[in-house]
Amino acid sequence: KQWYQRRVRGTAPIGIANVYCGVVEMVALNLFSLIMGPLLMQSHLMVIWIWTGYALVFSIIDHGGYHVPFLYSPEAHDYHHRESNCNYGTLGILDMLHKTNHPFAGTIDAQRHYVSCSLKPIKEIHPDPRKLSPSVVKGNKDIM
Numbered sequence: 001k002q003w004y005q006r007r008v009r010g011t012a013p014i015g016i017a018n019v020y021c022g023v024v025e026m027v028a029l030n031l032f033s034l035i036m037g038p039l040l041m042q043s044h045l046m047v048i049w050i051w052t053g054y055a056l057v058f059s060i061i062d063h064g065g066y067h068v069p070f071l072y073s074p075e076a077h078d079y080h081h082r083e084s085n086c087n088y089g090t091l092g093i094l095d096m097l098h099k100t101n102h103p104f105a106g107t108i109d110a111q112r113h114y115v116s117c118s119l120k121p122i123k124e125i126h127p128d129p130r131k132l133s134p135s136v137v138k139g140n141k142d143i144m
Contacts, residue, residue: 014063014064014065015060015061015063015064016060016063017063018056018059018060018062018063034051034052034055035048035052037051038051058071058072061074062074062077063077065078067112067116067121067122067123069116069117069118069119070115070116070117071115072115073112073113073114073115073116073122075109075110075112075113075122076092076095076101076104076109076110076113078109079104079107079109083103083104085100085103086100086101086102086103086104087100087101087104088100108126108128108129108130111126112125112126
């Protein structure tokens with residue numbers, strides 16, 4: 001737990017933060033989970049390289065905090081770094097099964113957690129009412 005808490009203590013992570021961990025965590029969790037699937041399936045070396053590249057690129061995007069159009073949302077993972085008591089999984093399926101996504105479910109971050117097909121920033125589509133002045137919130141019924 002102490003290794004993981006050291007890693008998630010950043011509340012505004014950057015892309016390269018995905019490799020910020022100790023040697024034990026890197027080998028036991030990151031590398032082991034990354035390579036086990038292709039090894040169990042006896043995948044071709046080229047498939048392993050493509051899978052590793054795919055996983056690293058999406059891990060960097062997930063830790064970058066940007067909602068890139070046409071790609072999956074990093075909102076759940078950003079929330080995990082802020083709260084560190086929910087959203088442990090990658091896809092969210094096990095989080096729903098084990099009910100570790102409930103703190104996230106009612107937040108503005110959950111409303112933003114989808115694949116956006118728009119070039120308009122997601123925080124403009126779904127602004128955070130806590131960060132708006134009361135007069136702006138009052139005049140815009142779509143926000144609430």
